[in-house]
Amino acid sequence: MKGGVGKTTIAVNLACALASQNIDVALVDADIQATASEWIALGKLPITGYAIPLESLHSVRRWFESEERIRRLVNQMLTVKADIEVIDLPPHLSGSAVASLAVCDLVVIPCGASAADISATAKTLELVERAREIRSGHPPVLIVPTRIDWRTGAGRAIESALAQLGEPIGSGIAQRVSFADSLSIGEWIGQYAPDSPGHHEIENLAEIVRGVLGESNAPDLRDLAEQARTAEAEAGGLEPEPGMAT
Ligand SMILES: Nc1ncnc2c1ncn2[C@@H]1O[C@H](COP(=O)(O)OP(=O)(O)O)[C@@H](O)[C@H]1O
Numbered sequence: 041m042k043g044g045v046g047k048t049t050i051a052v053n054l055a056c057a058l059a060s061q062n063i064d065v066a067l068v069d070a071d072i073q074a075t076a077s078e079w080i081a082l083g084k085l086p087i088t089g090y091a092i093p094l095e096s097l098h099s100v101r102r103w104f105e106s107e108e109r110i111r112r113l114v115n116q117m118l119t120v121k122a123d124i125e126v127i128d129l130p131p132h133l134s135g136s137a138v139a140s141l142a143v144c145d146l147v148v149i150p151c152g153a154s155a156a157d158i159s160a161t162a163k164t165l166e167l168v169e170r171a172r173e174i175r176s177g178h179p180p181v182l183i184v185p186t187r188i189d190w191r192t193g194a195g196r197a198i199e200s201a202l203a204q205l206g207e208p209i210g211s212g213i214a215q216r217v218s219f220a221d222s223l224s225i226g227e228w229i230g231q232y233a234p235d236s237p238g239h240h241e242i243e244n245l246a247e248i249v250r251g252v253l254g255e256s257n258a259p260d261l262r263d264l265a266e267q268a269r270t271a272e273a274e275a276g277g278l279e280p281e282p283g284m285a286t
């Protein structure tokens with residue numbers, strides 16, 4: 041998805057809202073720009089962060105064609121131990137996006153009200169379709185109207201515009217100064233402005249996400265990982281992907 045739409049803001053706030061419901065949450069920062077890692081490094085958030093930038097693996101086509109790469113990545117993602125793992129992706133459709141599609145239980149796509157945002161979302165959905173072909177219809181998608189100014193015509197029309205994409209629409213996140221301000225001091229919205237409208241928006245989103253994850257019957261990733269480890273052991277072992285806990 042395009043830069044600046046609010047991916048990192050949603051990833052971090054969603055992860056923290058889930059953590060505030062006593063869920064063990066890890067945030068995987070797959071963006072080489074490391075915005076989420078910088079936010080976590082300020083030390084105020086109730087989540088653990090892992091930096092797994094995957095930008096060197098850039099060919100989308102190669103990712104889909106290489107089961108081995110995907111298996112390796114499944115292993116790497118699963119070294120992160122948490123009940124819910126939120127992955128914050130870089131702006132463009134890249135190896136990390138494809139790899140995440142290969143392992144995730146849900147794709148949350150923030151989408152602004154502009155025509156450019158909606159067209160970027162449509163491109164992301166094409167990639168999701170490729171994943172669904174190889175994962176028996178998984179993963180599900182939730183499109184989240186983001187940075188919406190409800191006073192504008194485009195803002196008010198966003199839900200009907202997004203409905204045409206044919207995927208579930210999550211509750212919207214408005215354009216609010218508190219989202220930008222909380223980020224700049226390393227807090228999530230529930231710390232910075234508890235009980236504010238922005239906090240409630242994020243809590244609603246977290247509820248919807250929990251609901252979808254609860255219904256998900258995606259193949260158990262731990263089984264896939266075990267299969268991958270066995271295959272790698274038989275193939276003589278492979279170096280792990282670069283990745284580190286922050
Ligand atoms: N809902 C929002 N309201 C106001 N500002 C926002 C909102 N979401 C994101 N921003 C601001 O927009 C900028 C880009 O957001 P970010 O989450 O880093 O986007 P991305 O990860 O998609 O590049 C940041 O300065 C952030 O504070």
Ligand SMILES: [Mg+2]
Pocket residue numbers: 047048049071075129130
């Ligand atoms: Mg980002």
